[in-house]
Amino acid sequence: MSQTNHDTPLVSVRDLKIGAVTDAKRKVEIIKGVDFDIAPGEILALIGESGSGKTTIALSLMGHTRPGCSINGGRIRVGNNNVTAMTTRQRAAMRGTEVSYVPQSAAAAFNPSQRIMDQVIEISTIHNLMPKAEARAKAVELFRALALPNPDTIGDRYPHQVSGGQLQRLSAAMALIGDPRLVIFDEPTTALDVTTQIEVLRAFKSAMAAGGCAGVYVSHDLAVVAQIADRIVVLRGGEVQEVGTSEQILNAPQNAYTKELLAAFEPAGRTPQPVQASDRKKPILEVTNLHAGYGPIRNGAPVAKILKDVNFQLEPGRNLGVIGESGSGKSTLARAIAGILPPYRGSVLVDGRELKPDLASRSKEDLRRTQIVFQLADTALNPGHSIANIIGRPLTFYKGLRGKARDARVIELLDMVHLPANMRHRLPSELSGGQKQRVNLARALAAEPELILCDEITSALDTVVAAAILELLKELQSELGLSYMFISHDLSTVEAICDDVLVMHKGVVVEALPASKMSECATHPYSRLLISSIPKLDTGWLASLEQDPDLIAQFSDR
Known part of the structure; x- marks a missing residue:
């Protein structure tokens, strides 16, 4: 990392206050005197939970x-610009030349109908910085500096013709082309797989160092x-x-909240549940020779085949993690087990009973036993229904509860997921992300299931909130005797709650491992690449990381 001994700061923020007006026309202060x-x-990194003001402050620069x-x-x-005193026109002239921005979603930053090169050089045209050929x-x-493949020709492609990791680096090229003095990175690797994230972080670091930019x-x-910070x-x-400094904050934090953030980053692992041959029980979930895919069926199989011959068992009271990168088939597996995407070959048994492939053909009892909780609580909860109605519907459907009995059970379920009873009167839009995910869990628990399929349920949550949800899942498991199948690309999450892990790549299970010993037991090259790519809380980790480039080329979509 760069060593800076300059007397005059490039950026100076003093007593910054930013306010907002709510829908009810109430004025609130959201940034309260920041320096x-x-x-x-x-x-410089800005860290904190959702609502802490990170992006608001970054955009204000x-x-x-x-x-x-x-x-x-x-x-x-x-620099020499008093941003708070500038006119709208002056601020527009500064953006892209003095200060530029790399968004969280590169896909949203690109016009799908224009070639990449034309969009990357657009800022130089707008500000008349240099001739088009230059x-x-x-x-x-910049493409070369950002380690993009085929740097001479990649600009001729359209955005949909490159991978997510490549598009994120191209958005950095767009930000750097005007030689800005300051680049703002707004969670630019959040949506990337771990192996891609490493490549992107390395590229960002080297390009910033070469250009002498602050960030x-x-x-x-x-x-x-x-x-990076x-x-x-x-x-x-x-x-x-x-x-x-990064070293001081990570190794010797002074503030109680910083300590809480660090503690939440590595949630306490689950004590492995030993299984003796003598006390083996009938599996709660047994998947045999499962094949599933998307698109019209031709010759007995869908056009896009995703899952290929998946086999595993999950015993009662144990938890199974399914890990792999985007496109590996993790969520497709959950959907196939749940019957949302009927498999075209193979069988799914819950507690020894074979389930019909599609949801509509399953009995009410089959539906009750297996519940699924989705990644995005926002889209999983009906925005027009109250929380009481959302949790109450499965109570009526599965248990026949109505009126006061239903209301009483809704309150019990809210208490079970540590939410107050009065929250039942609210709409989903009035809840935080963590609260919505708790409602999602309460709705699943209303059916009194034996198995819950958790599809990336903490990936959209902040570290502290995600850690609290994991603790809640463990608590519910011990109280209710649940089993979980936990789909995630976050290996620390899987380690925290699972007994066993399946590693998936391109629809195939490449390896099954004990969760507590993933690093030691992994033998498949893809498993080893995936596990070695998870960043550590160590400022020297990326610089010292050595990975086989042939392995990366074989398994990663760059």
């Missing part, structure tokens, strides 16, 4: 606020921040909790 500096060439928000006090200086040559050099890196992932600002509720 920090960024030296030339330094990368470009003079930008979200609709309904405004900068109400304080001063922001970037801009194209500079873009190719602001917004994230709630402490291990990612450890690899020189200093860290810890935020909570729009206020700075602690500022320090």
Whole structure:
């Protein structure tokens, strides 16, 4: 990381106050007197949970606020620019040249109908920075610096013709082409698989160092921040909790909230449940020779075949993790077991009873026994229904409960997931992400299932909230005797709650491992690549990481 001994900061933020107006026209202060500096060439990370103000502060460095928000006090200086005093036109002239932005979703930053090169060099045209031929040559050099394949020709493609990791690096090229002094990275690796994330982080670091840029890196992932940031600002509720070097924050935090963030990053592991040959029980879930896919059926199989000959068993009271990168077939497996996507070959047995392939053909009792909780609580909860109605519907469907008996059980279920009874009157839009996911769990528990399929249920949540959900799952398991199949690309999550793990790649189970000894027991090259790619809370981890480039080329979509 860059060493900065400059006396004059490139960025100086003093007593920054940002306010918002709610839908009810109430004024609230969301950033409450924040101070920090960024030296030339330094990368500063802003970390904290959702709602802590990370992105709001980062955007304010470009003079930008979200609709309904405004900068109400304080001063922001970037270089010689007093951002808080600039006109709208002056701020527009600064963006892309002095300060630029790399978004969380690169796909949203690109126009699908335009070639990549034309979009990357657009800023140089808007600001008349250089002739078009020179801009194209500079873009190719940036593609090379960002370790993109075929740097001379990749710009001729359209956005849909490159992978997610490549598109994220191309959005960095777009941000860097105007030679900005400050680049804002807004959670730019959150949506990427772990092996792709490493490549992107390395590319960001080298390109920033080569250009001598300063950076602001917004994230709630402490291990990612450890690899890229020189200093860290810890935020909570729009206020700075602690500022320090990455080493100091990660190894000797002073603030109680920082310590909580660090503790939540590595949740306590589950004590492995030993199974003796003498006390083996009938599996709660048995999957044999399972094949599933998408699209029209031709010659007895769908056009897009995803799952290929998947076999495993899950015993009562034990938890099975399914890991792998995007496109590996993890969620397809959950959908096939649940009957949402009927498999075209193979069988699924729950408690020894074979299930019909499709959901509509299954009995009410079969449906009750196996429940699924989805990744995005936002889309899984009907926005027009109250929480009482959402949890109450399965109570009526499975248990025939109505009226006061149903209301009483709704309150019990809310208590079970640690939510107050009065929350039953609210709509999903009035709840936080973590609260919505608890409602999702309460709805699944209403059926009194034996098996819950958890499809990436903590991946959209902040570290602290996700850790609390994992603790809740463990508590419910011990109280209710549940079994979980836990689908995730986050290996620390799987280690925290699972006994055993299946590693999937391109629809095939390549290896089955004990969760507590994944690193030691993994023998398949893909398993080893996946496990070695998980960032550690160590500032030197990325620099010292050595991986076989042939292995990466074989298994990763770059």
